[in-house]
Amino acid sequence: MCGIIGLCYSSPRELGKLLYKGLLRLEYRGYDSAGIAVICERKLHVAKGKGMLRDLEEKLGFTKYTGSTGIGHTRWATHGAPSNINAHPHTDCSGVFAVVHNGIIENYDELKKRLIGRGHVFKSDTDTEVIVHLVEEYYRDTGDVYEAFKRAIRELRGTYAILMITSLEENKIFFAKKDSPLVVGVGDGYNVLASDIPAILDHTRRVVVLRDHWVGYATPSSVYVEDLATGKPVDYSAYIRLVEWSVEEASKGGYPFYMIKEIYEQPQALKSTIAGLKSSKELPLAVKAIVEANGRVFVTGAGTSYHAAEFYAIASSTLTGILAVPFIASEYEAYSESAREGDVLVAISQSGETMDVIKAVRKFKERGVRVLAVSNVVDSAIPRESHIALYTRAGPEIGVAATKTFLTQTLLLAWLIAGVAEYTGVLSRSEYSEVTSLLERAPRVAEISLERSEELARELSKSYASKSSMYYLSRHIGVPVAREGALKIKEIAYIHAEAYPAGESKHGPIALVESKFPVVFVAPGISLVEQAIKGNIEEMRARGAETVGVVCEGSPLKGLLDHVIEVSCPHWLLTPISHTPPLQLLAYYTATTKGLNPDRPRNLAKTVTVE
Numbered sequence: 001m002c003g004i005i006g007l008c009y010s011s012p013r014e015l016g017k018l019l020y021k022g023l024l025r026l027e028y029r030g031y032d033s034a035g036i037a038v039i040c041e042r043k044l045h046v047a048k049g050k051g052m053l054r055d056l057e058e059k060l061g062f063t064k065y066t067g068s069t070g071i072g073h074t075r076w077a078t079h080g081a082p083s084n085i086n087a088h089p090h091t092d093c094s095g096v097f098a099v100v101h102n103g104i105i106e107n108y109d110e111l112k113k114r115l116i117g118r119g120h121v122f123k124s125d126t127d128t129e130v131i132v133h134l135v136e137e138y139y140r141d142t143g144d145v146y147e148a149f150k151r152a153i154r155e156l157r158g159t160y161a162i163l164m165i166t167s168l169e170e171n172k173i174f175f176a177k178k179d180s181p182l183v184v185g186v187g188d189g190y191n192v193l194a195s196d197i198p199a200i201l202d203h204t205r206r207v208v209v210l211r212d213h214w215v216g217y218a219t220p221s222s223v224y225v226e227d228l229a230t231g232k233p234v235d236y237s238a239y240i241r242l243v244e245w246s247v248e249e250a251s252k253g254g255y256p257f258y259m260i261k262e263i264y265e266q267p268q269a270l271k272s273t274i275a276g277l278k279s280s281k282e283l284p285l286a287v288k289a290i291v292e293a294n295g296r297v298f299v300t301g302a303g304t305s306y307h308a309a310e311f312y313a314i315a316s317s318t319l320t321g322i323l324a325v326p327f328i329a330s331e332y333e334a335y336s337e338s339a340r341e342g343d344v345l346v347a348i349s350q351s352g353e354t355m356d357v358i359k360a361v362r363k364f365k366e367r368g369v370r371v372l373a374v375s376n377v378v379d380s381a382i383p384r385e386s387h388i389a390l391y392t393r394a395g396p397e398i399g400v401a402a403t404k405t406f407l408t409q410t411l412l413l414a415w416l417i418a419g420v421a422e423y424t425g426v427l428s429r430s431e432y433s434e435v436t437s438l439l440e441r442a443p444r445v446a447e448i449s450l451e452r453s454e455e456l457a458r459e460l461s462k463s464y465a466s467k468s469s470m471y472y473l474s475r476h477i478g479v480p481v482a483r484e485g486a487l488k489i490k491e492i493a494y495i496h497a498e499a500y501p502a503g504e505s506k507h508g509p510i511a512l513v514e515s516k517f518p519v520v521f522v523a524p525g526i527s528l529v530e531q532a533i534k535g536n537i538e539e540m541r542a543r544g545a546e547t548v549g550v551v552c553e554g555s556p557l558k559g560l561l562d563h564v565i566e567v568s569c570p571h572w573l574l575t576p577i578s579h580t581p582p583l584q585l586l587a588y589y590t591a592t593t594k595g596l597n598p599d600r601p602r603n604l605a606k607t608v609t610v611e
């Protein structure tokens with residue numbers, strides 16, 4: 001997730017200052033590198049580099065640039081490590097076009113090869129650079145910038161919000177949007193475009209939220225929009241609305257806290273992750289590494305990422321028959337002793353900087369183990385120190401509680417396991433395609449879960465706010481999800497919560513259960529598992545527990561529970577996607593009902609960089 005901004009005036013002014021201010025407003029969307037491009041008297045000037053915005057301002061002096069039209073970008077790396085060269089804007093060979101982009105171009109590799117064949121010279125490792133060379137290529141053919149821009153956009157597969165300026169047409173910003181956000185701020189004698197409303201609010205409160213497939217250009221006095229899907233012009237003035245949010249409210253998308261914004265961003269985060277997986281060159285390498293391991297795979301993480309590790313272990317042995325040993329990263333000493341050359345360690349960390357995981361990676365590497373990292377932050381320490389790195393595309397997560405990173409981690413891991421199953425012949429080619437097309441339903445599955453749990457979560461939070469202890473129970477693939485639910489309510493609502501495989505109740509924990517003791521069941525859509533959970537629900541009810549169940553549509557467990565959330569379950573590998581959002585909402589509303597700030601739970605940091 002990156003932040004982009006564009007400003008278009010009719011005469012030169014201190015544009016660098018305005019772009020820099022806009023980028024600061026967008027910094028929460030990504031922050032490993034940044035840059036601007038401005039046009040001043042028909043000349044294109046670019047300043048960009050790796051680092052935090054404020055440091056770059058000191059080094060490059062964004063604010064000293066003047067011009068009438070300009071674009072800016074703050075980057076959250078996806079393709080290509082954070083570096084000066086990979087920072088946006090990107091320019092064409094002749095240096096007349098400059099582009100900023102937020103999203104992923106899935107077919108960049110094939111486009112790049114074709115453009116190199118036509119003599120284009122690429123400077124970066126990014127997917128974005130193909131866009132600007134495509135425009136250059138089509139401009140040679142047509143001599144018309146807008147036509148060339150549209151032709152280039154038609155070639156792109158993937159997600160994008162794109163802004164382009166050119167010294168050939170000084171007072172225009174060309175734009176295109178699909179699956180990545182882009183808004184226009186309608187000014188008086190100028191226009192602004194940005195990824196998000198906070199960057200617009202310093203200029204105007206009149207905003208048009210652009211729709212997918214819309215392309216066009218803004219001048220200081222007008223905005224031309226057409227729908228690329230239908231080829232018809234769009235009357236954008238019909239879409240203007242007045243924004244009443246403050247900048248602070250706007251950066252949380254109008255939500256009161258980042259956590260709830262991030263919970264509702266999950267469908268989009270899953271969409272981006274799927275796009276990334278489909279174009280990943282590392283995924284086949286990761287599949288091969290696992291298959292070629294001595295049959296011994298370890299999988300590790302801390303906190304929520306450990307729950308993803310546990311999910312991996314259960315799903316791997318269930319689908320592929322390959323046993324994976326999950327361990328909590330800080331326990332690496334206990335597991336590394338038995339590790340040997342040829343084994344594989346899957347190291348999961350959304351931040352890529354958790355010290356316990358780094359230590360585990362180093363120790364296992366010393367023993368000749370191949371390390372496969374799963375992270376949300378490109379080029380962070382853990383991917384850097386690993387042999388292969390796979391990335392989720394959740395965008396930055398600001399709330400301390402992990403939400404969208406957990407869903408995207410488990411989706412990526414499910415995809416990886418399906419790949420291993422195909423490689424080893426457990427799944428035929430067509431069965432593999434069937435499974436991945438079910439996994440592609442993840443964004444909608446998460447959306448349905450959110451829609452169906454919001455009301456009950458709010459309602460239940462009223463009584464949960466006064467509880468001091470809870471259980472979260474499940475079996476099989478639901479166990480890591482139950483653990484995640486318990487961790488959420490513990491860390492943000494400060495309620496003691498224990499999660500364990502439901503079969504363990506009789507071996508001790510049920511002794512605590514008395515009237516109105518809250519027990520949350522996570523029931524995956526596997527019929528044998530549902531049957532087993534049935535007995536566990538009954539034993540809890542018999543002791544007066546108040547039961548809540550997250551169950552699959554049409555589950556036979558429905559009638560047994562005091563409160564039910566029915567979710568959509570196209571495949572058991574999607575259990576974290578379908579069953580976690582209700583638990584996140586339950587924790588969130590319980591915290592806010594108690595007057596707590598879920599973004600900043602006490603005693604916790606977002607990234608634990610000490611052992």
Ligand code: M6R
Nearest residue numbers: 303304305349350351354401402
């Ligand atoms: O960045 P990581 O995924 O390595 O972080 C690991 C844990 O610190 C993290 O998941 C923590 O448990 C979350 N705050 C849970 O919501």
